[in-house]
Amino acid sequence: MAEAEGADPIANLHLDEVTGERVSKTELKKRQKQRQQEEKKKEKAAAASAKPKTEKTISAEEQESQLTPNQYFEIRSGKIQKLRQSHAPNPYPHKFNVTTDLRDFLTRYESFATGEHRKDVEVRVGGRIYTKRASGTKLIFYDIKAEGVKVQVMCQAQDAVGNVPFEELHEHLRRGDIIGVVGYPGRTAPRGRPTGELSIMAREIILLTPCLHQIPSEHYGFKDQEQRYRQRYLDLIMNNDSRNVFITRSKMITYIRRYFDEKDFVEVETPMMNAIAGGATAKPFITHHNDLDMDLFMRVAPELYLKMLIVGGLERVYELGRLFRNEGIDLTHNPEFTTCEFYMAYADVYDIMDITEDLVSGLVKHVTGSYQTTYHTQTGEEYHVNWARPWRRVDMIEALEKACGEKFPPGEELHTTATNDFLKRMLKKMNVECTPPQTNARMLDKLVGEFIEETCINPTFITGHPQMMSPLAKYHRDRPGLCERFEAFVCKKEIVNAYTELNDPFDQRLRFEEQARQKDQGDEEAQMIDENFCTSLEFGLPPTGGWGMGIDRLVMFLTDNYSIKEVLTFPFMKEEANQGKEKKTAAEVVGVKPQIEEGIRESSADAPKSLLVDHELYSAQVEHVRQP
Numbered sequence: 001m002a003e004a005e006g007a008d009p010i011a012n013l014h015l016d017e018v019t020g021e022r023v024s025k026t027e028l029k030k031r032q033k034q035r036q037q038e039e040k041k042k043e044k045a046a047a048a049s050a051k052p053k054t055e056k057t058i059s060a061e062e063q064e065s066q067l068t069p070n071q072y073f074e075i076r077s078g079k080i081q082k083l084r085q086s087h088a089p090n091p092y093p094h095k096f097n098v099t100t101d102l103r104d105f106l107t108r109y110e111s112f113a114t115g116e117h118r119k120d121v122e123v124r125v126g127g128r129i130y131t132k133r134a135s136g137t138k139l140i141f142y143d144i145k146a147e148g149v150k151v152q153v154m155c156q157a158q159d160a161v162g163n164v165p166f167e168e169l170h171e172h173l174r175r176g177d178i179i180g181v182v183g184y185p186g187r188t189a190p191r192g193r194p195t196g197e198l199s200i201m202a203r204e205i206i207l208l209t210p211c212l213h214q215i216p217s218e219h220y221g222f223k224d225q226e227q228r229y230r231q232r233y234l235d236l237i238m239n240n241d242s243r244n245v246f247i248t249r250s251k252m253i254t255y256i257r258r259y260f261d262e263k264d265f266v267e268v269e270t271p272m273m274n275a276i277a278g279g280a281t282a283k284p285f286i287t288h289h290n291d292l293d294m295d296l297f298m299r300v301a302p303e304l305y306l307k308m309l310i311v312g313g314l315e316r317v318y319e320l321g322r323l324f325r326n327e328g329i330d331l332t333h334n335p336e337f338t339t340c341e342f343y344m345a346y347a348d349v350y351d352i353m354d355i356t357e358d359l360v361s362g363l364v365k366h367v368t369g370s371y372q373t374t375y376h377t378q379t380g381e382e383y384h385v386n387w388a389r390p391w392r393r394v395d396m397i398e399a400l401e402k403a404c405g406e407k408f409p410p411g412e413e414l415h416t417t418a419t420n421d422f423l424k425r426m427l428k429k430m431n432v433e434c435t436p437p438q439t440n441a442r443m444l445d446k447l448v449g450e451f452i453e454e455t456c457i458n459p460t461f462i463t464g465h466p467q468m469m470s471p472l473a474k475y476h477r478d479r480p481g482l483c484e485r486f487e488a489f490v491c492k493k494e495i496v497n498a499y500t501e502l503n504d505p506f507d508q509r510l511r512f513e514e515q516a517r518q519k520d521q522g523d524e525e526a527q528m529i530d531e532n533f534c535t536s537l538e539f540g541l542p543p544t545g546g547w548g549m550g551i552d553r554l555v556m557f558l559t560d561n562y563s564i565k566e567v568l569t570f571p572f573m574k575e576e577a578n579q580g581k582e583k584k585t586a587a588e589v590v591g592v593k594p595q596i597e598e599g600i601r602e603s604s605a606d607a608p609k610s611l612l613v614d615h616e617l618y619s620a621q622v623e624h625v626r627q628p
Contacts, residue, residue, distance in 0.1 A: 061132060061174065064214075072214045074589050079172065080210050081590040089164075091210050096180035099124040102146045106198065109185045114196040117186035123200050126208060127151070128237065129177050130218060140170050142205075144179065148243055152199040153181050154188060161203050169205060176211025176237075180204075212586050229565050230573055245567055248367060249555045253320060255363050256340055256551075265316040265342060270305035272298060272322070278530040279303035281471075282325040285335070298324035303472065303546065304533040306343045307501060310544055311536045318342035320551070331378060331563050332493060335572050338551040347545030348500040349484040353461060356488060356496055356547065357389045360459070360554075367558055375491050378562045383457050383491050385557070391459040391488070394452060398464070400444075403451035404430055411481025415440055415468040415514070423447075441469045456489035471511040472546075473499035488549075490557055496549045503541035509534055 013022040016031060023031070064072055083091040100123045109118075127144030134140050138157035143150055157166040173179065182204040188196035215237060216222045222238035229235075235242045257267065275294070277284035279301030287296050302319050309317050320340045327333060344351070364387040365371055371388040397408050404426055409419045423443040427434055434446040444466065452462055465485040467475055473483040488496035502508050512529040555567040565571035586592075 059134060060171070064174075067214075069214050073212055073586075074584075076174070076210070076212050077586040077589045080212065080586075081592070083172065083207075083210075089207055091207055093206070093208060096126055096206060096208050097124060098126045098180070102127065102149050102151055105185065105200070106149055106151060109187075109198055112185065112187040112198060114187055114194070115189035117184065117201060119184045119201075121184050122182065123185055124180070124182050125151075125200065126178065126180050128211075129173065129175050129179060132173065132175060137167055142173075142179075144181070148240060148247075152188075152197050153183070153202050153205075154186075154199045155202045155205060159183070159201060159203050172210075173205065173207060174211065176213065176215040177207060178209040178211070180206040180208050182206075226573070229571050230576070232570055242566075245555070245559045245561065246569060248559050249551075249567060251367055252363060252555060252558070253551065255366050256359070257320065259359055259362070260316075260318045260342060263316070265318045265344075266314055268306070268309060268314070268317050268319055269321070270299075270302040270319060272324075274299055276528050276530045276532075278528060278533065279305075279472075280323075280325075283327055285324045285326045300325050301339075301548070302341055303548070304530055306341060307541060307544065307546065308533065308536045310343050310345055311539055311541050315345035315542070316342070329572065332553060332556070334552070334564050334568060337564075337568075339548050340551060341546070341548040343501070343544055343546045345542045345544050348543065349486060349498060349545060352498045352500075352545040352547050353486060356498065356549075357391055357459075360488075360496075360549075361387045361389050363554075364558060373558060373560075375557050375560055376562065377491075385490060386458050387490075391461055392456075393461045393463060393486075394455075395464040396444075396448060396452065396462055397466075397482075399452050399462075400447055404447070411466060411476075411479055414444075414466040414481055441466070444469060453489055453492050453494075456492055459488060459490050459495075461486045461488055467511075468514060470499060471514065472502055472508075474502045474504075475507070493553055493557075494550070495553050495557075496547065498545065498547035501541065501544040501546045503537060503544060505534060505537035508537055 012024070014025055014028045015021075016023050016028055018031075018035070064075070067075065080091050083089065102125055105123065105125070125144075125146060127146035129142050129144055130150065131143040132140065133142075140155045142153040142155070144153055155166075155170065160166050160169065162169070181200055181202050183200045183202040185198070186201045187198050190196055215234070222228060222234055227234075228239070228242070232242075236246075260267070273287065273289075273296040275296060277297035277300050279299070280303065282300040284300050285298040287298060288294070289296055300323055302321065302323075306317050306319060318340060319342075321338065322336050323339055324336050325333075326335065329335065344355075347355075361371060364373065371386060373385045373387065375383045375385060377383070397411070401408050406426070408414075409416070409422060413419055420438070420440050420443075423440060424438060426432075426447060427443060430447070430450070432446050432450050434443050448462070456462075463486045464476075464479070464482050465473070465487075467473070467481060467483045470483045470485045473485040476482040476484050483499060485497075485499035487494050488498075502511065509529075512534070552564050552567055556562065556564060559567060561567055
């Protein structure tokens with residue numbers, strides 16, 4: 001015991017070869033373990049520094065977003081040309097069978113719970129890609145649009161069918177492409193969100209038509225007003241509001257047709273080109289018929305033809321169609337526009353008023369669901385319009401007398417020189433400008449525009465027009481010098497013009513001659529004498545009510561657009577400043593040559609060499625192909 005107590009403690013220590021110290025066994029193990037850990041850290045750091053740094057992978061779509069529109073177009077055209085040659089896949093297939101309407105899809109499966117699927121239901125839709133999002137290499141999302149609605153398409157590698165690898169199937173698809181989708185309905189189950197999105201779980205994605213151009217991003221949209229009108233197709237692709245305007249327009253025209261059809265009217269078509277520009281006071285477009293070597297006028301109104309049909313025994317007729325007037329272009333006028341005109345035997349202006357109220361108020365209710373609408377002007381004024389019957393009625397002369405504070409000449413004197421002097425004085429007194437020629441009709445029209453039309457927010461009938469302002473309207477049965485006519489105004493703009501038709505051939509001749517006199521004075525809008533129409537009246541036009549309504553303006557009011565260009569699919573536009581600069585087509589970019597077209601043969605003096613066709617050579621080639 002005493003010997004053990006006297007043992008040397010140094011004998012129990014161990015040498016640390018790194019430091020030269022002698023330490024306990026436990027301390028030595030601790031130090032060795034720490035050194036091993038430090039050595040592993042150094043090796044790991046050395047390996048990391050030796051390994052080349054890898055940059056973050058950028059998708060092809062992200063790279064392409066940095067290109068200019070021309071660069072994108074050329075690159076994309078080249079890629080699609082390769083698909084056209086390889087047919088892997090064919091970028092322009094002939095047919096894809098669509099069996100599902102996206103609107104019905106969204107309604108039918110809206111009640112799906114998060115994570116719910118119906119793999120037994122096949123969905124086949126076609127649509128245009130608006131967004132493409134990848135979540136790794138095995139999961140891709142698309143947002144597609146069709147029939148004005150959008151739906152998400154979820155593509156998972158595990159659901160894909162076919163022999164084409166998943167990545168290759170999707171690598172050539174871009175925003176703007178039209179695709180066919182075959183899949184089943186389901187609602188996603190995203191992490192971190194309580195509700196998933198109703199989607200089509202895709203089994204197949206088929207390119208139906210590629211888009212060769214970059215389409216605007218959904219964030220910035222397509223807002224340039226002029227470009228929207230010039231590229232209406234792109235406007236419709238990007239802006240649902242534009243699509244809704246034209247759908248509303250279609251509903252309105254359908255309602256109008258149904259209204260007249262149900263009242264036993266016959267829809268007819270009358271000539272677009274006429275030897276006489278008659279039926280309205282407007283400046284016409286002139287065209288030329290080569291074979292007959294004669295000038296013709298594009299129609300400014302179908303009125304005279306329609307009344308000749310009434311003479312012939314078609315007692316209720318209407319026509320929906322285009323008119324052409326070579327006049328100014330502004331927010332409410334386009335050189336070509338759409339109207340509806342109807343003529344009804346044995347009706348007068350008062351019957352037509354009732355029909356107008358019934359038709360238009362019913363139309364507004366049908367399209368908007370209410371008789372109340374809101375309209376905003378270019379300057380930001382807001383009009384709350386009540387289209388319900390009955391409409392306000394204003395007598396023209398009485399309203400002007402009230403506005404000007406003076407008694408106007410009697411109706412039978414409104415066409416005289418003395419009245420011309422009176423109206424010039426009224427213009428000066430009321431500070432209203434009327435450009436030459438200052439005919440009585442034009443000066444009265446200016447006063448009406450200034451002091452009556454400006455009060456017409458809700459639908460208003462302006463009545464009591466002078467005869468000399470209305471060469472085709474019948475004289476008033478109780479008020480000499482006036483005629484039985486009304487104009488309907490809404491939001492300070494005319495939408496309807498109607499009257500009891502003049503059916504007296506003697507009176508009609510005098511009215512036309514007065515119009516000819518005004519034309520000689522320089523009024524380019526005055527009507528010419530239509531001898532054929534005058535002759536038709538001599539066969540007998542029954543008492544008739546006639547009516548015309550501008551479709552475009554009514555669409556403007558019901559869709560809350562202050563510019564007529566918004567309600568025309570392709571409004572007239574001035575030539576672009578850079579029109580002369582030629583833009584390459586997709587075929588030119590990739591070097592596609594024109595194909596031989598049977599029956600075409602041009603001389604080298606008239607056409608480029610690439611377009612020359614030898615018809616005999618072509619026929620020989622065709623015959624060779626036909627032979628077995």
